[in-house]
Amino acid sequence: MSNYITEIDQKCEIAVDDTILIKDVECTAGSRILGGFVPLFDAEAVERIKKAGYGIKGKTNVGEFGLDIIGETSYYGEAQENGNLIGAAADEVKNRKVKAALCVDLNGAPRRAAAVSGQTFIKPTYGTVSRYGVIPCACSGEQIGVMSDSSENTKKFLTIIAGRDDKDGTSLKNDSYDYESKTELSEMNICLIKELLDAADEKVAARIRSVVNFLEKSGAKTEYISVPEVRYAQAAWQILLAAETCNNISRYDGVKFGYRTPDYKDIDELYIKSRTEGLGILSKETLIYGSDVLSKGRYDVCYDKALRVRRVVMDKMKDVFGKYDAVLIPAGSTFEYKKYPLDKAFENVYKESLFTAVSSITGMPAIVSCGVQLVADHLNESKLFEIASKLDLSEVEK
């Protein structure tokens, strides 16, 4: 199947995830419930890409609302390579069909896609790229990032889309960002989190070890540390993600736009059947879980607790970045994601989010390159680009 929900212009070189709005082009977020929804404006990031002289090739398929592991819950079909899930945007970049893709990182899907396809993806610091025109889900953590074939190209396109936007209330004040490195790789201290290494399979662990050897040879210092808080981050992020998604998805009711069931006798049936037929099982489970953690009697022990845990994780990571320039961790448990029965999606996504939750819940930047993930302190993308620019898979695997 095609990687695109909608192809706009075959000659153009930028792909845009179908969770990002393009004026007059259908936007589904991988969901039946948004089928036929045609936006009235461009997302800010899309506008900036166009202003910089690039054209949009089309809208790449995503898992429903970007909630899943690697695109497997899309109503419109998923991208696979040799029986493994790969992610539509990553597939386009890998096969050099586009120079870069704009992808929304809500729960790590583009990071996992970059890792399995050997491409580079950066999820920048929260607030540095406008979310105006992104189909909202977990607003306090989601970010537009850039997927490309190299750290250089990823940096180039991130520079284009990053910067203050008055239309996004969570946008930081800087009009632009300088991602050029001020610290050489040879001067860096990089740590690895034991708890995350232990949770990955042997192929991923072997790649991490190869990268460590390469970094050491390049003069960087590496050290293994224990951060038990990563488990807290995983649990708290699932609660926050579900709560925020539940609020945001409630707007899809079959009235104002998108899908409406063809057969209903009154308003209640219109709502119930439109949502029952329009939403996939992972979204429904997320909605139910989100409603639960926000409900009276559960709010304090779930949602409020998760907000406090977010601060605990943030404080811990700030401590870590007081000593280290970056953290090297797996992007996922494996390089080979197979299709699975979707009634297991909620559980499977939760397990996989262990590797991506720290960056999601803290808004700290993360880059995936050579199949591994590096996280840095807020606004330290330049360090991530410096490390990624030196990582060369053929050198790493020597």
Added chain:
Amino acid sequence: KKCTTDDVEPMVFVLPLVNVLREDERKQEFSRESLLSGAPEHTEDSWQVPRLVK
């Protein structure tokens, strides 16, 4: 293992942004017609749903 949060304040946003306000400004970016155009059913000036009051 339990995470103790007794003395920890909730953190809603990850960055220190508070009271992001702007001047009230009246504007109409999109016409009524274009806002209605995406609805599964609509009249000339409203979204349309089954009758609520019988």
